[in-house]
Amino acid sequence: METTLTISVQDYLKAIYELTAGGEPANTTALATRLGIAPASVTGMIQKLSRIKPPLVEYRKHQGVKLTAQGNKAALEVIRHHRLIEAWLVQTLGYSWDEVHAEAEQLEHAISEDFEARIASALGNPERDPHGEPIPSVNLTMPEDTLLPLAALRKGQAAIVKRVNAENPELLRHLDSLGLVPGTKIEITDYSPYDNNLTVLIDDQDFVIGLAISTKIFVEKF
Amino acid sequence: METTLTISVQDYLKAIYELTAGGEPANTTALATRLGIAPASVTGMIQKLSRIKPPLVEYRKHQGVKLTAQGNKAALEVIRHHRLIEAWLVQTLGYSWDEVHAEAEQLEHAISEDFEARIASALGNPERDPHGEPIPSVNLTMPEDTLLPLAALRKGQAAIVKRVNAENPELLRHLDSLGLVPGTKIEITDYSPYDNNLTVLIDDQDFVIGLAISTKIFVEKF
DNA sequence: ACAAATATTTAGGTGATCCTAAATATTTTA
């Protein structure tokens, strides 16, 4: 048995937050896919969220959804929880960066504001989680990142890895094995315009990095 | 809005576990009161739990409920989570014993078995939580306590406080202020058979302790 | 041992979140 778990409002808001990162409203199908439910169910919930007392989302038929200021705050609150928990699992319980996402996904809904404050303080109010993702501040504003995707670098350029946009544990273990983790200094030794592959010098060794990966790694030029 | 939260199967099992501690089956009304729902709702859920594939409870109309072996394991699993979390909140995040219950109540449902193992190991596999309640072992057996309620002591007897059966934060703070916490050595300096009050010497000071409290404090004779 | 009080169960209903299938709107392609 063990009841099929229902998706929380916070999960909807977080998904919308992520899908609207580029500025465009999120569309029903993308949301449905991400949440693992039918598009029709998304429509229903979104209509509800757009009609409650202080609306959490802004919605117009066939035009997709965006978060209201209210909804944005609520999303950032969960994201702050999530990222603080990830940092804390790594630093105090010896988790590796590929293990923390699933655990944090559950815990983010269960912790109190007091708990949040205690781990934030115990960790020295960190600004990034183990993947380098910025942690929203206590007053719920998201720090702006001015990082470049690795894919934007060209031959000869050097940089420091700052952020890895990935949750998939297998991929994360792979990146870890390459040394492609926040803090690592890298240099582009070759670039193939034909297939967009980069040859990257990491810890004195060359690796060929494809487009799929190089758009997920964010760096700061050296 | 923020959806009215529904009671989990684990919460039912935990409540039944606690209400059947004395050996008698738990009755519908007591369960309903403890869970904060209507008796009719309890009847419905219990009937369901008694009919699922491996039944979690044993139920006969008008005769109350008991846990099956399966149900017992499931209850001990949550209780282990709860008590480990309490111990860990106190030892690593500076919570006081009156603050941990509510937080643990949420977290106990959100942690993985891996998380459980990590905190158990980080704490050195503790046998008791901050209130002195025994923590079920990894293989889910509850260690037997052979403690006496403080109420059973008489004039002249000395003992060490081992366990405090209370969740109420206000009461816990009160007990803390008296020094009535696990580890404290006490001595009965007087007993009034009329009202069952005990006069107890705690840290060189006498306190009068009523029946309501003295049945919640468990001790080991000195 | 019976009536009264109490406890429990049954019956029927509500709201929440999901579903599928059909209807409609939008976007793409030729």
Place this chain on the structure above:
DNA sequence: TAAAATATTTAGGATCACCTAAATATTTGT
């Protein structure tokens, strides 16, 4: 620009965990 493909919404339904009110069973008090 019209047909085809795709995306979205509407309509109607299922399930789940709760509810209240009424029916029934058990326990208590005299």
